[in-house]
Amino acid sequence: MFNRSMLVFAVLIIGLALAGPALAHTPLCSCYDNGDGTVTCEGGFSDGSSASGVQMRVEDSSGVLIKGKMDEDSEFTFDKPSSAYKVVFDAGEGHVVEVDGKEITE
């Protein structure tokens, strides 16, 4: 019984974490095509705190293409890959945002 309620609780917590918004401290990441062959991602948290230093990865189906981190303005700019890609904003467990390259527009 105890184990079961623990499990339910854990699932609930994971569900919340996946659901994203409505947590006090939600990671946020949006990317924009700069129109010059580069992409800029802006990161942060829903409470307005900085994402400076957060690990950033650009990945395609074969693995990591580019690794870096958010600069002091919580921005990360990279050369747009020619193949299908995604951007991963990784601020630690439960604070990961993935952005599909297909959804990145000007």
Add this chain to the structure above:
Amino acid sequence: MKKAVVAAAGFLMALAFSVPAMAHFQTIYTPEAALVKGGKIPLALVFTHPFEAGHTMDMGKPEQFFVICTRGENKPKKMDLLGTLKPITWTSLTNSGAAWETTYSARGGDHIFCLIPEPYWEEGDGFYIKQNTKVIINVGGEPGAWMEPVGLPTEIVPLAKPYDRWTGNVFQGQVLFNGKPVAGAEIEIEYMNHKPLLDKKAFAKAAAAEAPQDAFVLQTIFADVNGVFTFGIPKAGWWGFAALDLDPDYTFKGKKCSRDAVIWIKAVDMK
């Protein structure tokens, strides 16, 4: 007796002419205050009577129109937008007036649009009106410095995030003149009752709400001793707050000029 009747009639006529139950409102209109994704957004600057989509006044070239972009803990950036404005003619339900439009590319965070218009001569009232106006929109949900004063001479600073209000929430703001709270400031409130149709540069004919009596067209509240006011939002959509005559001795071209502070916020239904 006769004289008294004439006087009373004269008084009533004066009342009828001088007290239309609506207020002038400078607007900075864009359809959404809380955008999911960035991109190009339209803006229209119209000086009008929003509840009734009534008489729209001719705007001169604004003195200033700019945006403060602020995201997270980044230093706010100011960008001049005056040069991007294009003159348009805006059609109300009763007339048309000179207005301005532009488009703006927004990325994440808060975008605080600020307008300092040229004073408007109001013949009916015999004084100028100058409504410094502020609208705050957000892209993506990451807040910026929406709660900080921009430093306009007359300004309403939101005490509640202006783009996250559900219908039924309260909105609180503080009225400032030269950065100092204005105790007891009078605030007029109007609802954007006719949808602005940006493609037609006109208000929609259909009204969202009907006022049962003239008092409801233009609501009035007063700020407390700290210049703070509170308003419960009864309906989704854009609401305008105008704090009036914050510098009673101010004149422009030798005439009285009412220096007002306006802010618009948008509430959304919970569903």
